[in-house]
Amino acid sequence: MKKTILITGTSSGLGKTTAHLFAHQGWNVVATMRRPEEERELVQLSNVLVTRLDVQDHVSITTAIEAAIARFGRIDALVNNAGFGLFGLFEATPPEKVAEQFNVNVFGVMDVTRAILPHFRQNKGGLILNIGSGAGVFTLPMLSLYCASKFALEGFTEALSYELASQNIVVKMIEPGGVTSTKFEQRSGAEAVQNAAIPDYDRFVAHTNAVFAGLREVCQATEEDVAKVIYQAATDGTDRLRYVATEDIKPMVQARRETSEDEYIAFMRDRFGTKA
Incomplete structure (x- = not known):
């Protein structure tokens, strides 16, 4: 029997590319997104179900899982991909945006995972793949809130893996860095534009932006x-x-995982010029 995978956040970017790959490899794919009526490509594939799932809408989560089981009989794997990154100074970020960052990147993952676990336990197994980030391993200035959400996801994923091993459910974390073709950076930039400017940080922001520009130049990975x-x-x-x-x-x-704390902090401070 074909295996079935449910992927969140497949309207564009990594989620859409992943849905295409699994479909091409013969899997049944449940491609979920907030506005499925706008999708034009994935709906053309016979082994793909395009359906609505907003990780901030509990009803849509349950409905999507039920639709997937009705169409394909069972779900074997879940990819928690939906997410976004806030870019900008913490002090300039409104509290409601902070809440949204965690509602999508952390609580949304938890809610989708919680909703699918009874089905996995009934099947006596399953696989959960959480899409993290290098920013969940090491921290970056101007990304403090995104880092915080991905660090939370790292901790949640590791601890959950111990719990669910008792149910024959495997949990894994994927840690990508910069990707040249994704729309992720475009949204991060749009979010940053909405933040209030604080002149005291101008010199630091200019330096940090230059460092990020250099990092983008060496980024060769694709979706x-x-x-x-x-x-x-x-x-x-x-x-x-x-x-x-x-x-x-x-x-x-x-540097984060294989050197001493002092060496790592010195490495990062030197790179980002964080001394006043």
């Missing part, structure tokens, strides 16, 4: 590259917890 890592994680038959999905973040992941 397709990350989707392949997601597919590997879904099919390698292991209980491996974490997958670093792009080459660009490996030096910082190594």
